[in-house]
Amino acid sequence: xxxxxxxxxxxxxxxxxxxxxxxxxxxxxxxxxxxxxxxxxxxxxxxxxxxxxxxxxxxxxxxxxxxxxxxxxxxxxxxxxxxxxxxxxxxxxxxxxxxxxxxxxxxxxxxxxx
Amino acid sequence: xxxxxxxxxxxxxxxxxxxxxxxxxxxxxxxxxxxxxxxxxxxxxxxxxxxxxxxxxxxxxxxxxxxxxxxxxxxxxxxxxxxxxxxxxxxxxxxxxxxxxxxxxxxxxxxxx
Numbered sequence: 001x002x003x004x005x006x007x008x009x010x011x012x013x014x015x016x017x018x019x020x021x022x023x024x025x026x027x028x029x030x031x032x033x034x035x036x037x038x039x040x041x042x043x044x045x046x047x048x049x050x051x052x053x054x055x056x057x058x059x060x061x062x063x064x065x066x067x068x069x070x071x072x073x074x075x076x077x078x079x080x081x082x083x084x085x086x087x088x089x090x091x092x093x094x095x096x097x098x099x100x101x102x103x104x105x106x107x108x109x110x111x112x113x114x
Numbered sequence: 115x116x117x118x119x120x121x122x123x124x125x126x127x128x129x130x131x132x133x134x135x136x137x138x139x140x141x142x143x144x145x146x147x148x149x150x151x152x153x154x155x156x157x158x159x160x161x162x163x164x165x166x167x168x169x170x171x172x173x174x175x176x177x178x179x180x181x182x183x184x185x186x187x188x189x190x191x192x193x194x195x196x197x198x199x200x201x202x203x204x205x206x207x208x209x210x211x212x213x214x215x216x217x218x219x220x221x222x223x224x225x226x227x
Contacts, residue, residue, distance in 0.1 A: 004157075031213050040123070042204055042219040043158075050213065058214065090157055092215075099208050100146040100165045103215055105157030 003027050004106035006091050012112045019078040021109050023091030031094035032074040033103065034058075034066060036087040043090065049074055050096070081113045116141045116207050120218035128226045133177075133192040135221045137205030140186065147188045148206040148215065149179055158204060164188060175199070200225045 003026030013019050023032065031050055035043040035058075045058030047066040055066050063085060065077045078085055088110050092103040121136040139145055146165055150158040162173025169181045175198075179190045188205060205218040 033215075035217075040219055042120075043217040045214060045216070048214060092157075094213060096213055099211070099213050100163060101213075102148065102160040102163060103158075105159070107155070107157050 004091060004093060004104060006089075006106040006109050008109060009107070010110045012114060013081050014114055015082060016080050019081050019111065021076045021078075021089055021091075021111070023074045023076070023106060025072050025074075025091075025093045027093060027095075027104070028071060029093035029104070030071075030096040032068065033092040033094070034064075034074070034076045035090045035092065036060065036085075037090060037108070038087050046076065046089075078111075081111075083113050085111065086113045087111060116145070116209060116212075116216050118205050118207050118216060118218035120203075120205050120221050122221055123219065124222045124224065126224040126226060127195045129197055130194050133190070133195045133199065133223065135190040135203050135205075135223065137179075137188045137190065137218060138186050139188060139205070139207045141207055141209055143209045143211065146208045147179075147181065148208070149173065149177070149188075149190050150204045150206060150217075152202045152204065152220075154201075161190070161203070195223075195225050197225050197227070199223060 005024045033048040034046040044060045049055045049068045091106040095101045117140045119138045148163045149161040172178045
């Protein structure tokens with residue numbers, strides 16, 4: 001949907017290693033978001049971006065950083081992966097013409113930290 | 115702070131029966147409310163959204179939701195369930211000052227033949 005590609009789709013990594021997840025969009029949407037999905041918690045916002053080089057924290061940002069050097073790409077980095085970061089990560093984009101603009105989601109990245 | 119509560123992590127209905135998925139929100143300002151659906155191994159898709167134009171909102175696939183300010187609710191309904199409706203449903207809230215969407219914990223809908 002909305003031309004959102006997440007890579008990789010699956011990843012297994014070891015505790016303590018850095019991991020970078022990539023989100024690429026082709027819709028020129030201004031807003032981009034990273035959520036994590038865990039059973040019983042729904043989706044929780046990690047970080048979001050409201051423009052190139054403009055980012056802000058969400059509700060579960062500890063242990064994560066993001067970067068957005070181009071409109072189309074939004075990177076999520078786990079600085080030192082922990083088992084609690086095993087989750088499914090979703091990228092979303094929003095046109096941002098109004099706060100009620102719907103979000104468009106990628107198909108997710110399943111990350112396992114062993 | 116805004117929040118969303120979805121009552122019932124799992125709802126099971128028979129094919130052809132009424133679907134009712136409950137959502138209550140908390141917001142200090144007039145909210146924007148959304149329902150999204152997630153099919154297995156996919157991202158979320160927008161079902162419908164409330165933006166204060168009308169209290170009864172119609173969405174895709176025969177779903178609708180009614181905004182009730184007095185009850186701070188935005189329940190999702192469908193008159194007759196179909197097997198293809200089996201999925202996880204998320205309620206979400208935003209407001210006019212934020213471009214962040216806050217999600218509920220989700221309700222998994224099971225449809226029995």
